[in-house]
Amino acid sequence: MENFFIRYRNETVLVAILFAQVIGLATQVRVPKPGAEPGQSSRLIRVWAVNMVTPFQKLFVYTGSGLRSVFSNYIDLRNVREQNQELQKQLDQIRLEKASLQQEVDQARRLQALLDFKQTYIAKTLAAQVIGTSGTDLSRVIYIDRGTNDGVAAGMAVITPDGIVGKVSRADRRTSQVLLISDPSSGAGVLLERQRLNGVLKGSASGVPVIQNVMIGENIEVGDSVITTGGDRVFPKGLKVGTVTHVAPDPEHDPFLAIKVKPAADLSRLEEVLVVTELGERLPAVAEEEKPRTASEMLAQRLPSVKKKVEEAPAAGSTARPQATPQKPATNPTPAKPTPPPEERPQ
């Protein structure tokens, strides 16, 4: 027996190493217990590998960014006056458009209030620099330079001003792994904006996201816009996802269509992203603003000194008449718009 192992030492080592890896693999792909964090069994080796590589990646990215910013700042300054004038014109135009749209927004909010519709909005975001990838198209993930020390946690949405990017799949202390929407294991609830059709956006092995669960016969066209529904509890409602590039029957799911989508965010050239660290939920502002109030309440709000008298003599309050329109709410969080202010910038 001893001679056998000596004679076939190389093959024995090969088999032993393969066997150990197969056992390790089987341990990871088994059905996880409810509530267990996925990938827990292999966490240590991942942390070691990531910590070995990411410091060099950060150095590489920050040095490159610094050098590029020196050159680009110089070049940008050359035409800044003309650009400034052009931007001023665009700003004026946007202000006009905003004024005309405000009425429609108010009307929509009133209708939402009638339906007791709660809006999800982005309450807080964190800017992060993309420092690396998995290095293979077989796993479409990126690494960002923010981790649990900065408040990042698994499951948080990652976006850019152009559109959604993915969600945090693993957060270490100083870095986080983000699963892109183009990876086959990712998913997001989406809405075809023109048709108001719900679907599920899944990544694919080729890296092109595909919308599933839309029946054949629906009028889907190339160029249709796709936004998030907010139903997946990861991405807030109304964020840009992309545009439809191809529509065909899904050969694997017969009565359904396979709708290919070009992501609005350029997933292959990401540099900076925003992690949605906090979501809020509230009723539309108009609903809170326009709840019925009595004349005495309105008077008491405007003239606090009169309050006691009104309370003491409610019957006589009929003489007090409101003289002005109700006060506007002081603050109004942005509802589900991908324009959150970056609280912190990577240095």
Add this chain to the structure above:
Amino acid sequence: MARASLSREGIEVHRFSWLVSIAVPLFALFLQASVPLRFPSFAIFDLPLLVTIFFAVARRNQIVGTVTGCVIGLAQDSLTHQPIGLFGIAKTFVGYAASSIGVRIDVENPGSRLIMTFAFYLLHGAIYQVVARSMAQLPVEWNWGSALGAAFANAFLAVILFFLLDRFKQRAR
């Protein structure tokens, strides 16, 4: 044992300093994970695989080749979100096979390196596909056109890379 001794006759066996043994695979992993940020098509290359082949062939020791492939593969797995072991198993096989070939034939000239890397790239892809589909139930695709193209690209890069890495070789016997 006698077979191994005979096969090694006339073929140089090399070793590397511990610094090179650690730094080169680490640098390959770093490049593999960083360069696709600026040049997405760089992901077609598999630098950790090329480094595995180089070290395995140069050392001509099957156990060392197997372990080298295993360690580099597991490190590469750690940077993905997939179960650890997919690249590990594939590169373990390649490390063993490359060192076995290194024992038997001379793979120092560019032509044999080109053919060898081309074949090992396809072998690596095939093993990865089998393990990913059968064990991890992952939805991976196999496209012969892109696989052959990537194998050629990696083979050409290997000829250049191996020429550069030859400078770190130290003669063992």
